[in-house]
Amino acid sequence: MAYDRLFVLCDAVVAEQHAERLAPICAITAPEDWHMVSGGEDLKLWQNCPPVWQWLSERGASRHSILLCIGGGTVTDFGGFVASVYKRGIRTINLSTTLMGMVDASVGGKTGIDFSGIKNEIGSFHQPKAVFCDCAFLTTLPDRERLSGYAEVMKHALLIGQEAWQEAVSFDLFSDDLVVWESIVARNVAFKESIVVQDPLESGLRRILNLGHTIGHAVESLSLRLLQENAISHGHAVMIGLISELYHSVLTHGLPRDILFTLVSWSKEYYPPFFFTCKQYPELTAYCHKDKKNKKGKIVLIPLRGVGQVGEPTEISEEIVHECLDFYREMLGG
Structure with missing residues (x-):
C-alpha cells in the first residue's frame, strides 16, 4: 500500500502499557506524528475533532497519507470520522486493542461522534484499508x-x-x-x-x-x-x-x-x-x-x-x- 506519510492516533493508556509491542511502529514514525488521546465515550465529541485536524495539517498530512488508529472502539470510531472528512478523506488502518474494537467497532467502516446526547449522531461510512487484531492486548484489558x-x-x-x-x-x-x-x-x-x-x-x-x-x-x-x-x-x-x-x-x-x-x-x-x-x-x-x-x-x-x-x-x-x-x-x- 503506497503512502507518503504515516500518522498515528493512539490511546495514551495503550501506548504506556504496550510500549514494547508498539516499538516497531515508533521506529518508522517521528514522535511528532503521534497524537495521543484518552479512549472512552468522552472522546467522541465534536470539540475533540479540530485539534486532530490541526495536528494533521501542521504536520503536512496529505490525501496520500494514512492515519493509523490504535485503541478501542471509541478511538477507531473517532479516528475514522476525523480521517473521513480531512481533505475529503484520507485512508485509515485500525489496530484494535479492546474486545469491543476487535469483534465489532473497528470492522465495517462505520465512524462517528456523539451529538446532543445521541450516540453516533454525526458520522460517515469510511472503510479502513486494513484492520489488525492482536489478542495480546486483551491481557491488560479491564x-x-x-x-x-x-x-x-x-x-x-x-x-x-x-x-x-x-x-x-x-x-x-x-x-x-x-x-x-x-x-x-x-x-x-x-x-x-x-x-x-x-x-x-x-x-x-x-x-x-x-x-x-x-x-x-x-x-x-x-x-x-x-x-x-x-x-x-x-x-x-x-x-x-x-x-x-x-x-x-x-x-x-x-x-x-x-x-x-x-x-x-x-x-x-x-x-x-x-x-x-x-x-x-x-x-x-x-x-x-x-x-x-x-x-x-x-x-x-x-x-x-x-x-x-x-x-x-x-x-x-x-x-x-x-x-x-x-x-x-x-x-x-x-
Missing part, C-alpha cells in the same frame, strides 16, 4: 471492557446459530487463553465481514447487526446523561437492549422463551443491574426515536424467531418499548 465487548459476541452468537450460541454462553470470558480468544475474534470478524460485504452502507441486510441496539443505545444515552463518567459501558447497555428486545421477539415472533431466560440468567452473572424508573420512559422513548434504523417516525426493532433466525425489521409503538423496559426492570433492574 474486566469492565472485556464484559463490554463480550456483549457483542453474544449478539453475534444469537444471529449466527445454535452452536455459536451454546459456545458463547458456556465460555469463561475471563480466560486468558489467547488461542481461544483468537478463535473467538476470528469467527466474529468473519461473521460481521460476511454481512458488511453484502451491505456496506446498511441499506438492508446489515441492519440485523443492530439487534439490541435500539433500546441499548437509548439506555446508554440515559446513562451518559445521568452518570456521566460513571456511565455504564456500551456493551452493558447492549445487553440491556438484547434482553428487552428479545422479550418483544418472544411475544410477537415466537422466539422460544428459554433463549430469553438463558440470556437473563447469563447476564445476572456478569452485569450489575442498571436502575431506572418508569418516569424516565419518555426520555428513553425519545432516544429510541433518534435511532438510525427508524422509518417515517416509527421505532424499528430487529426481531428473532429463533437463534440464527432473524425476522424482518418491525415497527413498534412507544407502549411496546415501555413493556420491554418493564420486563428488564422486573428481571434485572429493580
Whole structure:
C-alpha cells in the first residue's frame, strides 16, 4: 500500500502499557506524528475533532497519507470520522486493542461522534484499508471492557446459530487463553465481514447487526446523561437492549422463551443491574426515536424467531418499548 506519510492516533493508556509491542511502529514514525488521546465515550465529541485536524495539517498530512488508529472502539470510531472528512478523506488502518474494537467497532467502516446526547449522531461510512487484531492486548484489558465487548459476541452468537450460541454462553470470558480468544475474534470478524460485504452502507441486510441496539443505545444515552463518567459501558447497555428486545421477539415472533431466560440468567452473572424508573420512559422513548434504523417516525426493532433466525425489521409503538423496559426492570433492574 503506497503512502507518503504515516500518522498515528493512539490511546495514551495503550501506548504506556504496550510500549514494547508498539516499538516497531515508533521506529518508522517521528514522535511528532503521534497524537495521543484518552479512549472512552468522552472522546467522541465534536470539540475533540479540530485539534486532530490541526495536528494533521501542521504536520503536512496529505490525501496520500494514512492515519493509523490504535485503541478501542471509541478511538477507531473517532479516528475514522476525523480521517473521513480531512481533505475529503484520507485512508485509515485500525489496530484494535479492546474486545469491543476487535469483534465489532473497528470492522465495517462505520465512524462517528456523539451529538446532543445521541450516540453516533454525526458520522460517515469510511472503510479502513486494513484492520489488525492482536489478542495480546486483551491481557491488560479491564474486566469492565472485556464484559463490554463480550456483549457483542453474544449478539453475534444469537444471529449466527445454535452452536455459536451454546459456545458463547458456556465460555469463561475471563480466560486468558489467547488461542481461544483468537478463535473467538476470528469467527466474529468473519461473521460481521460476511454481512458488511453484502451491505456496506446498511441499506438492508446489515441492519440485523443492530439487534439490541435500539433500546441499548437509548439506555446508554440515559446513562451518559445521568452518570456521566460513571456511565455504564456500551456493551452493558447492549445487553440491556438484547434482553428487552428479545422479550418483544418472544411475544410477537415466537422466539422460544428459554433463549430469553438463558440470556437473563447469563447476564445476572456478569452485569450489575442498571436502575431506572418508569418516569424516565419518555426520555428513553425519545432516544429510541433518534435511532438510525427508524422509518417515517416509527421505532424499528430487529426481531428473532429463533437463534440464527432473524425476522424482518418491525415497527413498534412507544407502549411496546415501555413493556420491554418493564420486563428488564422486573428481571434485572429493580
